[in-house]
Amino acid sequence: MNAKSAGPLPSEILDRDDLRRAFAEHDFTAAFGLMKKYGGLSQNKIAAACQLTPGKVSRIVSGQQQITSFEVICRVSDGLHIPGHMLGLARRPWEQSGKDDAGDQDTDGAADPPTGDESAAVPWSRGAVVSMAARVTRSDLVMDRRAASRAIVAAVATGAGLLDPLEGWLQPAAAGESQPLRGRLGRAEVAELETTARAFRAWDHKFGGGLRRKAVVGQLNEVAAALEEHQRPEIEERLYRVLAQLAGTAATMAWDSGLQRRAQDYYRIALRAAHAGGDLAFGANVLAGMARQMLYRDRPHDALDLVRLAQDGSRGHAGPRVRAMLHTREAWALAATGRSAAFGRATAQAAEELTNAVPGEEPYWIAYFDEAELAGVTGGRLLDLARKDPRAHAESAADEIRTAIATRGADARRSHALDWIGLAECSFLQGDLTEAVGQTHRAVEAAQETQSSRVRTQLGSLYPYTVGHSASPQVREARDRLRGLLAS
Known part of the structure; x- marks a missing residue:
């Protein structure tokens, strides 16, 4: 056995057949007991390594509780350095x-200096957003896999540190700086960039994940370079709007890939660029994305403040679909x-606003928000x-989610996967194992059609419901399919 033991678990214990069987069966009562007996680990050391409370480890060791969360299983692997396989x-x-993580104390910032919002020192000028976009994209384009792994756990701004610098959104955009007009872009070139931004957004809506994230970042870098040349006023305003849309897509892709702090960087760029380009409706959409990020991080009060900021800054500029979307956030x-x-x-209020929406009267990027999306969000x-x-x-949650599944377009694959995951959980909560198993299989099939880590994280929430039903071959099969996809 050549397993590296960088954590507190001695490498020789990993050769034990009984421990290997316990790992394979996710029998942590047996596994933790063997670690204590042969590895010299106390319950407190196991708890600290796996980010568990000593009381929970005690209950696991005594057989009163089992680990059913896929995320906790990952923590056990990482904390004790048990090879993933x-x-x-x-x-x-x-x-x-x-x-060895313990001997390699680099932080995300060591390879990728924190960009920050800089708004405390630099006003919301056009030059500031272009400079920030150029710097962040250059850093992102050279980020390797190791730096990306560190970036996944990097801290994000919350509370006043997040909200106070965004107050500039409510102020009128500053007039463009007087600069020599060196740019050579014309209307045709800008139209091509607008089409590219739209195509990237459509691809992300359909598949999710980060397979094309670097392509979006590269295009964003090119648009920032074009803005550094100070184009004609008409061209410049359109370029800022393209910059905002590309940065918004980059933010969603980074967030969907687990790069939370990087997502915040791109959200900030998108908001500033929308502000500079006078696109207040899209700026509200960006703030709604930031609110969603806070909600997934259990910061509902921050999210509510972001939504109110979006509503205040876009009043009179946002159409009914945007207003409806903000109400759902x-x-x-x-x-x-x-x-x-x-x-x-x-x-x-969201449903009422949506009844006033007229197809084709609002920007393409909000067209996804229809009755199906409202039903899916409400069900969630x-x-x-x-x-x-x-x-x-x-x-009632299941009814809304069924409506979303029945009415969504075929291009919303990520949303379809999230719908099926939600519907399966509804059935588990209602105690209907037959329906839940069938819906879990549909959820796995839908998840396989996306590259979204967010979908896989949500899929992991179904795993605990499948534990404790080993007598049912149907539930065991569903659990095996979940494990197979989550482990891939």
Whole structure:
């Protein structure tokens, strides 16, 4: 056995057949007991390495509790440096880098200096956003796999550190600096860039994930370079709007790939560029994306502040689809804070706004927000509530999600996958294992059609529901399919 033991687990214990069997079966009662007996690890050391409480480790060792979360299984692998294949996982980042994380104290910032928003020192000028875009994209384009692994765990801004620098969004855009007109781009070239930005956004909406992220970043870098040449005013404004749309797509792709801090960088660029280009509706869309990021990070109050900032700054400029989308983000944040009545009111406002939408009257980037999207988002938020009170909300959540599945377009593959995952969880919460198993298979099939790490993270939330039903061959089969995809 050539396994590297960079963590607290001695390498020789990994050769034990009984421990290997325990790992393969995810029997952590047996595995932790063997570690204590033959590896010399105390329960406290196991808890610290795996980011678990000592009490939870004690319950696992005594057989009172089992590890059912895929994310926790990954923490066990990383904390104790158990090679991924022993636990049915893909190679872990520390295996791929070939270095001991404990002895390699580089942070994300060492290879990729924190960019920050800089708005505390630099006003919301056009030159500032171009400079930031050029610097961030150059850094991103040379980021290797090891730096990307560190970037996944890099901290993001929250609270006042996130919100205070964004207040400049509410101020009028500064007039363009007086510069010699050296640019040579014409209307035809800008139209090609606009078409490219639209194509990248459509691809991300269809597939998700980061397979084309570097292509988007490269195009963003080129547009920033063109803006450094100070084009004619008409061309410059359109270029800022292209810059905003490309940065918004780059942010979504980075977020979808788990690069949270990098996503924040691109969201900031997108917001500043939209502000510079006078596209306040798209700026509101960017703030809504930032709010969604905060919601996934359990920061609903930050998300609500971002939505209110978007609504204040785009008033009179946003059409009904944008306003409806903002209401759904507001509803999401309200649901996350337990305000069920306010959630219902905001959802009703979104539905009312959407009835006023006229096809073709709003920008292409908001066309995705239709009745199917509203149903999917509403179903997802009702599912959030159902996790706390299944009897009150699981059935209505399932109804909304079924509506979304039945009415979504074929190009929304990532959304389809998320819908099936949500519907399967609704069935698990309602105790209908037959339906839940069938929907889990559909969720796995839909997830295989995307490259979205967000979809795989959500898929992992189904795994605990499949544990404890080993007597059912159908549930075991569904669990095996989940493990197979999550480990890939």
